Amino acid sequence: DAMVIQNPRYQVTQFGKPVTLSCSQTLNHNVMYWYQQKSSQAPKLLFHYYDKDFNNEADTPDNFQSRRPNTSFCFLDIRSPGLGDAAMYLCATSRDPGQRGLPRSGETQYFGPGTRLLVL
Amino acid sequence: DQQVKQNSPSLSVQEGRISILNCDYTNSMFDYFLWYKKYPAEGPTFLISISSIKDKNEDGRFTVFLNKSAKHLSLHIVPSQPGDSAVYFCAAREYGNKLVFGAGTILRVKS
Secondary structure, three states: OOOEEEEOOEEEEOOOOOEEEEEEEOOOOOEEEEEEEOOOOOOEEEEEEEOOEEEEOOOOOOOEEEEOOOOOEEEEEEOOOOHHHOEEEEEEEEOOHHHHOOOOOOOOOEEOOOEEEEEO | OOOEEOOOOEEEEEOOOOEEEEEEEOOOOOOEEEEEEEOOOOOOEEEEEEEOOOOEEEEOOEEEEEEOOOOEEEEEEOOOOHHHOEEEEEEEEOOOOOEEEOOOEEEEEEO
16 A cells, blocks of 8 residues: 555654654655644644755754655654654655646645654 | 634534534635544544635535635534544645644544
């Protein structure tokens, strides 16, 4: 089955110790997204890749970086995690709606199961 | 500043009855509205969407209504089933395919 995979499902790190979360997809979608979701809050977009083009949200802290070495993989790097970075991190993918004009039903995003990050 | 709001954190409904989940938004530039459903330990999955040029979209037991003048949309599930128990996220699409999410509503369907 085509899908979005996130590893690990749970990640524990220490305050200030760099951590990397990974996402892979078999959907061959050219757009990939990273969201941060804190408890009882809305998923918040951190950044997204449009093919190799990186698009950062204006309010995403510099502490968060991303890499996309190829179509299938995307990584979220947190350079110096703080206690406030503990959250669920969701990866999502989509096709590019612009390449085919207006989508019929709203081009949807496909989500992975998320990685829950705990910072000690 | 939240552009998409789901003001009810939770909703409890009896099996067979109608579930109505509500969502309000502030940005009139949103062109699509989507509902996602999330079970524990899984990522959100797409449920149903509606274009801003329509006022209703139906898919089986699920219907989404859009009131543009009120900047309000709602998801109706009828009849509700225990398997519908999940977190429901309302989302609105900005330019490109960027989505702005609400905080979610936990739906519990009691049998």
